[in-house]
Amino acid sequence: MGERTATVAAEVGLHARPAATFVQTAMKAPMDITVARSTGGDPVNGKSILQIMALDVRKGEQIVIRAEGEGSEEILDALATIASTP
Template identity: 80%
Template sequence: MGERKATVAAEVGLHARPAATFVQTAMTAPMEISVAKLGGGDPVNGKSILQIMALDVRQGETIVIKAEGEGSDEILEQLASIATTP
């Protein structure tokens, strides 16, 4: 299973526009994608805006994004890039 860690840079955290962009990108992938806060909490569906927003990820917190399958490295890089964009 592929995995990327990303520190969220946006002032609003992984909420509103960053969350929507993250989910829209995740939806383009054929595989399941999970997201969790580093150091605790259960992973959530990376394709669900409600679950992503419920994580309550704030600026400066690190998330772990996981995906497995063909093209997972590319989608993980894209999602990590979204999370680290201020």
């Protein structure tokens, strides 16, 4: 299973437009993708805008993104980039 840790850089955290961009990118991948706070807690579906927003991740907080399967490294890189872009 692939994994990336990213620090959320957007002023609004992983909400609104950054969350929508994250989910739209995740939905292009054929595999399951999960996202969790790096401080713990249950992972949520990375393809669900409601679950991503419910994490309530703020600017400066870290998330752990996980995916498994063919192409997972590329999608993980893309999602980590989205999360860490201001």
